[in-house]
Amino acid sequence: MKEEKIIFLGDQLMQGHDVVVKGEEVKIDAESYYKISNYDAMRPFFMSIVSNSNHWMFLSSTGGLSAGRKNSEFALFPYYTDDKITESAEFTGSKTICLVERGNKVSLWEPFSSKYDGVYKVSRNLYKNAYGNKIRFEEINHDLDLSFTYDWNSSDKYGYVRKSELTNLGTDAVRVRFADGLQNLMPYGVETALQQASSNLVDAYKKCELEKESGLGLFSLSAVIVDKAEPSEALRVNVAWSLDRPNSTKLLCSKQLDAFRKGAVPTQEVDIKAERGAYFVCDEVNLEAGASEAWSIVADVNKGPVEVADLMAALSDPQALKAELLADVQEGSQHLVELVAASDGLQLTNDRLLNIRHFANTMFNIMRGGIFDDNYNIEKADFDKYMAKANKEVYARTADLIDGLEDVFDLQTLKALAEATPDEDFKRLALEYLPLKFSRRHGDPSRPWNKFSINTRDEVSGEK
Known part of the structure; x- marks a missing residue:
C-alpha cells in the first residue's frame, strides 16, 4: 500500500x-x-x-x-x-x-x-x-x-x-x-x-x-x-x-x-x-x-x-x-x-528547572503530609476538638486541664502538661497530637480506588 x-x-x-x-x-x-x-x-x-x-x-x-x-x-x-x-x-x-x-x-x-x-x-x-x-x-x-x-x-x-x-x-x-x-x-x-x-x-x-x-x-x-x-x-x-x-x-x-x-x-x-x-x-x-x-x-x-x-x-x-x-x-x-516555603520548598540554584521541580516535589509532599503552619504553636480550639474526637472518656476526665490552657500555646507547654499529669491516656494522646494543616486524603482519576478529600477548612467556621 x-x-x-x-x-x-x-x-x-x-x-x-x-x-x-x-x-x-x-x-x-x-x-x-x-x-x-x-x-x-x-x-x-x-x-x-x-x-x-x-x-x-x-x-x-x-x-x-x-x-x-x-x-x-x-x-x-x-x-x-x-x-x-x-x-x-x-x-x-x-x-x-x-x-x-x-x-x-x-x-x-x-x-x-x-x-x-x-x-x-x-x-x-x-x-x-x-x-x-x-x-x-x-x-x-x-x-x-x-x-x-x-x-x-x-x-x-x-x-x-x-x-x-x-x-x-x-x-x-x-x-x-x-x-x-x-x-x-x-x-x-x-x-x-x-x-x-x-x-x-x-x-x-x-x-x-x-x-x-x-x-x-x-x-x-x-x-x-x-x-x-x-x-x-x-x-x-x-x-x-x-x-x-x-x-x-x-x-x-x-x-x-x-x-x-x-x-x-x-x-x-x-x-x-x-x-x-x-x-x-x-x-x-x-x-x-x-x-x-x-x-x-x-x-x-x-x-x-x-x-x-x-x-x-x-x-x-x-x-x-x-x-x-x-x-x-x-x-x-x-x-x-508561603505553604511550600514553610517546608523548605524554595530553592535557589543556577538550574531554574531544578528549582521548579523541587518546589513541585515539596508541594505534593505537604499536600499529603501537611505542615505546621505556625511554627510550634498550637491552637487550643484545635487541640480541644482533637481530644474530644480521640477519646470521649479521657476528654471528660481532663476537660478542666484543657480549659486551663492559653488560646495559643507552644509545644513545650503541651509536653510539660503531658508529663505532669498522672493520666497515662491523656499523656499518650497529647504526645501523639500533630497540629498539621493543608494535608488531605490522596486520590485522583487515575487511581479511582482512592477516595480523596481536601478537608483544609472547617465546614462551619471556615478556619483552617
Missing part, C-alpha cells in the same frame, strides 16, 4: 500540524511558566492543577477535565476516571466557536477541537506556571491570523476562574462572532456514584436558570434524587457568571451551538430543564491589527440562598468585583508559596 503525501478535505488541502515538540521556560506577565510547544503532537497526558485552598482540578491535555471543591461529591464537572476525562474534551469543560469575518468571507473556527483537524494550519501550546496553580492553552491559527488562549486559575472566595483572550495577529481588521464558555456543568447535590451509574436519570432532574440582570447562571436539581416517597427540595446550587462581556447573550446549555456554527444568531436562555448545564457568552468583537479582547467566566459549587444574593449584589458593580477577584487569585498564589 502506497503512502499518500497529499490529502484533500473536499476541495481543500489537508493542513498538517507542527510535530516538533519543545519545552522551555517563558515569562507571562512577569511570572515563570513552562511552555510545551506543539503539545498536541504528544500522546494525551494528565495534569493536576493545585491551589492553596480546597479546589481540585484534574485536567487532560485534550482539554477535558473534572474539577470541584473538597472531594468528588462537590464536583463542578462530572468526576470520572482519567480515560473518560481525556475523551470528554468535546462535550465537557471549555468550548469556543468563532465565526471569523474578513471581507465577504466568514470562516468557522473551533480552537482546540479535533473535529476540524486538517482544515487550518494551527499551532497549539500549553503553559503551566512554576507554582502549579495556573495553566494556559493557546491555539494560533496561521491561516486566519488569530490566536485564542484560555487560562484556568482559582480563587478561594469565588471558585474557578477561566480567562479567555482573542488576538488579531494579522495586518487587517477582523470581525469575530463567538460563543465561548463551559459545557457539562453539574448541578449541586449529585453524588459521584449516582452520576457514574445513572447519568441519564441525573440529566432528567437538571435545572438551569439565568438571573438576567446580573448574568448569573444557577445550576440545581429540580428535586433531590432519592428513592423514597417523600418531598426533598434542592436548596443549594452551583453557579457561573462572567466579566467584561456585559451585553453578551447567555446560553445555559449546548443545544444552540450547531445552529451558531451555521451562522444563526443565538437567543438568550433563561430557564432550561432536563439538559446538561452549560454557561456560554455569545458576543462579537471587531479587532484592529494587533488588538486583543479578553473576558472571564467564573464558576463555583455549593452556594446557598444568602451566598447567591451576595453574589448578585457583587455583580451589580463588575469593576469592583473584578478587582477583588484578581486580588484573591494573586493572594492565593502568594499563600501557596
